[in-house]
Amino acid sequence: MSATTIRDIAVALGVTPSTVSRALSGNPYVKESTRAAILMKAREMGYERNVMASNLRKGTTNIVGIIVPRINREFFGNVISGAESVLSEAGYSVVICQTHERLEDEKSALKVLAGEQVAGIMISHSAETVSGEHILEAIGQNVKLVQFDRVIDGLPGSKVTNDDFKGAYTATKHLIDNGYKRIGALVGFMNTSLFRRRYEGYAAALADAGMPLDPGIVFENTILRKNGYESTIRAIDAGCDAIYSSGDFSALGALECALERGLRVPEDFGIVGTANETFTSLVSPRMSSVDQHPFEMGRSAAGAMVRLLGGETQGEEILIGTTLVTRQSSTR
Amino acid sequence: MSATTIRDIAVALGVTPSTVSRALSGNPYVKESTRAAILMKAREMGYERNVMASNLRKGTTNIVGIIVPRINREFFGNVISGAESVLSEAGYSVVICQTHERLEDEKSALKVLAGEQVAGIMISHSAETVSGEHILEAIGQNVKLVQFDRVIDGLPGSKVTNDDFKGAYTATKHLIDNGYKRIGALVGFMNTSLFRRRYEGYAAALADAGMPLDPGIVFENTILRKNGYESTIRAIDAGCDAIYSSGDFSALGALECALERGLRVPEDFGIVGTANETFTSLVSPRMSSVDQHPFEMGRSAAGAMVRLLGGETQGEEILIGTTLVTRQSSTR
DNA sequence: CCCGGCTCCACAAACGATTGCAGGTAAGAT
DNA sequence: ATCTTACCTGCAATCGTTTGTGGAGCCGGG
Numbered sequence: 250m251s252a253t254t255i256r257d258i259a260v261a262l263g264v265t266p267s268t269v270s271r272a273l274s275g276n277p278y279v280k281e282s283t284r285a286a287i288l289m290k291a292r293e294m295g296y297e298r299n300v301m302a303s304n305l306r307k308g309t310t311n312i313v314g315i316i317v318p319r320i321n322r323e324f325f326g327n328v329i330s331g332a333e334s335v336l337s338e339a340g341y342s343v344v345i346c347q348t349h350e351r352l353e354d355e356k357s358a359l360k361v362l363a364g365e366q367v368a369g370i371m372i373s374h375s376a377e378t379v380s381g382e383h384i385l386e387a388i389g390q391n392v393k394l395v396q397f398d399r400v401i402d403g404l405p406g407s408k409v410t411n412d413d414f415k416g417a418y419t420a421t422k423h424l425i426d427n428g429y430k431r432i433g434a435l436v437g438f439m440n441t442s443l444f445r446r447r448y449e450g451y452a453a454a455l456a457d458a459g460m461p462l463d464p465g466i467v468f469e470n471t472i473l474r475k476n477g478y479e480s481t482i483r484a485i486d487a488g489c490d491a492i493y494s495s496g497d498f499s500a501l502g503a504l505e506c507a508l509e510r511g512l513r514v515p516e517d518f519g520i521v522g523t524a525n526e527t528f529t530s531l532v533s534p535r536m537s538s539v540d541q542h543p544f545e546m547g548r549s550a551a552g553a554m555v556r557l558l559g560g561e562t563q564g565e566e567i568l569i570g571t572t573l574v575t576r577q578s579s580t581r
Numbered sequence: 582m583s584a585t586t587i588r589d590i591a592v593a594l595g596v597t598p599s600t601v602s603r604a605l606s607g608n609p610y611v612k613e614s615t616r617a618a619i620l621m622k623a624r625e626m627g628y629e630r631n632v633m634a635s636n637l638r639k640g641t642t643n644i645v646g647i648i649v650p651r652i653n654r655e656f657f658g659n660v661i662s663g664a665e666s667v668l669s670e671a672g673y674s675v676v677i678c679q680t681h682e683r684l685e686d687e688k689s690a691l692k693v694l695a696g697e698q699v700a701g702i703m704i705s706h707s708a709e710t711v712s713g714e715h716i717l718e719a720i721g722q723n724v725k726l727v728q729f730d731r732v733i734d735g736l737p738g739s740k741v742t743n744d745d746f747k748g749a750y751t752a753t754k755h756l757i758d759n760g761y762k763r764i765g766a767l768v769g770f771m772n773t774s775l776f777r778r779r780y781e782g783y784a785a786a787l788a789d790a791g792m793p794l795d796p797g798i799v800f801e802n803t804i805l806r807k808n809g810y811e812s813t814i815r816a817i818d819a820g821c822d823a824i825y826s827s828g829d830f831s832a833l834g835a836l837e838c839a840l841e842r843g844l845r846v847p848e849d850f851g852i853v854g855t856a857n858e859t860f861t862s863l864v865s866p867r868m869s870s871v872d873q874h875p876f877e878m879g880r881s882a883a884g885a886m887v888r889l890l891g892g893e894t895q896g897e898e899i900l901i902g903t904t905l906v907t908r909q910s911s912t913r
Numbered sequence: 914c915c916c917g918g919c920t921c922c923a924c925a926a927a928c929g930a931t932t933g934c935a936g937g938t939a940a941g942a943t
Numbered sequence: 944a945t946c947t948t949a950c951c952t953g954c955a956a957t958c959g960t961t962t963g964t965g966g967a968g969c970c971g972g973g
Contacts, residue, residue: 254959265923270961278921300696301642302959305633305928312676321662326653333679342697344644344676347665364632365644365674501863528860531833586929597953602931610951634929637958 314362331547352377359387369393393557416571417450429491433466433484477502491519534577646694663879684709691719701725748903749782761823765798765816809834823851866909
């Protein structure tokens, strides 16, 4: 009736539970013949290891927690997909938490995962997160940590980030190469390293082309469609003929604004976004965007986690490349 | 150093672990004063219940597994979001698995969840799933089951579905009311009850309007953008002036096809999709679509799960309403 | 013939929380 | 004063697995 235990197998074969346990876990101090008998009996009786008991005894689980701002975002959804594929391959289960960009939710998610005694946590911080003390506190010293996309310094474990600098640089250079003369930037939260790096890439491309960097056409905290629309009004009034955006939704707002102002895209106004969201290839004109390879990032981050858990490393830093997908909105 | 246990609290207060356990779990046979003291001490010592030990003893976990075809789909992402919000509120953790629409993956996901001793499973089946035997086998008799969106008969537990019939009926009627005379249908897999119900809604709307049901302009297995495009070629050749689609991606294909054929949308050709994907409001002309309220479905399904786990019901059937979002593609 | 070394297995103690049962105390009833 | 009753708490077993320690059996070398 109730599930069979190693004790059941033990009595059935006249050995002790310890021997059964060792046989099942591949301990070398078990005679091959008895191991074979145990394995056979286990299969015959339909034995399945009780994970709870095993974990309790070993003091750790094979669960990896993933914390993201929101799962219903193209980027994070794909990261999770990628991570899940390698983690489950490696025998780990995945539990997913959302922070909704709120620090409070991030704290409670960490608490929940700590309560579940997860073996490791993969996290991309909320927009409100600036320091990592709550994380240090939550993970103690046994839980492995992998930060991805949005990372914070001063924490143990591994970091996986996009090559945001290069992505922004390439996008901006692409606009320059297409003859745009005054390129504004919609950037995110400058207290987040990710957005800072993108801003720096944008600035570097301008500098390399001998173009001036005008703070008046750099718009911070602009990641939503609405923000993008509003900032672009000011950008156009300031004489811009192109926009580099560190997000696709804000780039969409920019596109709508430009069209509404009677500008032709890409003839009069160029736009490049970031993230390569599905809709970028559906709007008209189709929008250029920096693809961040989220699935690959998920796989890499999960690989880093597996290595941490296996004790192969103490921490590594991985950079995921980006690809500029050029479409109509920036090509003339 | 290591996490504090109930034993630590017990010795600190000169009581036994049993009393501490009872106090913490709300057992009434504990004097209020000692309970207060224990609660205070617990907080002071930063106690957190060891979930593994608790589960081992109680023989069950507080984990709910969610199985979906893919998490990086608008609809499922939002369902999960909704479900997670009520489950975590109710003290359950969530673990998520993807089947990638494959039966094999669905089986292995079920096995994994069973191994984790989950308390309940919420599932929306893969496209390949037709019978439910593998599920019956995996869940045994202790695991509660909630099916949502795509459901199968003959399984215990609760079912949460969209009012697909009404959604399709309303969408089709909307096209009729806008004066379209020959309305084709892009439908999905007819072995899936969900798609059958949508087809029936479409057919009923035609019947109620006294319009003929022509099998020649009903296209099965059409859910991808590409399929939608191809089927619409034939629909137009067959004289259609509108398309009801049971998916947004196929509706997108229909839109592209119509425009390419030189038809004006909505003047010459009307289109209504299903799912209200983000991109429907981004394409031009903006596309009408049946909103399925995925977030609410997730909340409802999770609520049903909580009630099952609490023993309040043995199973219920819940219908989530749909809302037709009318945009340019069907309004003239 | 004895002893060191090796292989393999049994014993029993954990891991931390839960819970049936028994017992002890104090209040109220007789 | 004694007994019942209600209320509270302690004792100890238990969930199923893992693992340190110890020892039985066997082989070969001295």
